Amino acid sequence: MSWRLLKTGPCQADPKLLRAEVALDRAYTRLLPLLNAVIPGALYDPDIPSLVFNFEGALVSILPEEIKLAQVKDEETLSRAMEYLLRTIAYVESQRDKITPRETRGYEVSTVEIIRLLPGPIKGRYCRACGYPSCMAFAAKLSQRAERLSRCRPLFEEETFDERCRNLTALLKEAGYDSCL
Numbered sequence: 001m002s003w004r005l006l007k008t009g010p011c012q013a014d015p016k017l018l019r020a021e022v023a024l025d026r027a028y029t030r031l032l033p034l035l036n037a038v039i040p041g042a043l044y045d046p047d048i049p050s051l052v053f054n055f056e057g058a059l060v061s062i063l064p065e066e067i068k069l070a071q072v073k074d075e076e077t078l079s080r081a082m083e084y085l086l087r088t089i090a091y092v093e094s095q096r097d098k099i100t101p102r103e104t105r106g107y108e109v110s111t112v113e114i115i116r117l118l119p120g121p122i123k124g125r126y127c128r129a130c131g132y133p134s135c136m137a138f139a140a141k142l143s144q145r146a147e148r149l150s151r152c153r154p155l156f157e158e159e160t161f162d163e164r165c166r167n168l169t170a171l172l173k174e175a176g177y178d179s180c181l
């Protein structure tokens with residue numbers, strides 16, 4: 001299997017980043033439940049059908065007609081993302097008898113749902129231990145599956161937040177954010 005770049009340009013949300021559309025040289029949608037079983041934190045929608053996952057901060061959407069990439073850092077990252085996808089497709093094809101397809105639909109946890117369980121709003125200030133200027137900025141990245149919850153250290157280190165930590169971890173697990181924990 002090989003890939004071909006159809007279109008590329010600056011991302012609408014952040015013009016410093018790239019977006020791209022890519023075609024593969026043969027059909028792949030039947031493999032989506034297998035890819036959903038092996039790509040950590042993938043978001044599967046059987047109705048379209050589509051699968052979305054995060055690769056080095058880029059959002060990769062596998063759609064029936066093409067593959068769309070957004071928020072890609074540069075062309076090298078685009079190539080690495082596609083190489084990863086082709087490698088993973090080859091892997092699931094070769095191991096299909098041993099992999100249980102995952103038909104479960106993942107879903108997106110919103111920034112608002114995340115932020116209401118982070119410590120900042122309770123503390124009344126943003127400590128920035130996560131490297132972001134606010135809980136909102138961190139929650140937005142986590143919602144896109146582009147961050148790990150563990151970067152919010154106060155959530156794990158301060159006893160006051162034990163219950164929030166449990167609830168947020170459970171919420172993310174249920175939505176299929178395993179790779180973000």
Ligand code: SF4
Binds near residue numbers: 119133138153
């Ligand atoms: S480390 Fe946690 S509490 Fe501090 S700013 Fe980041 S998300 Fe908010």
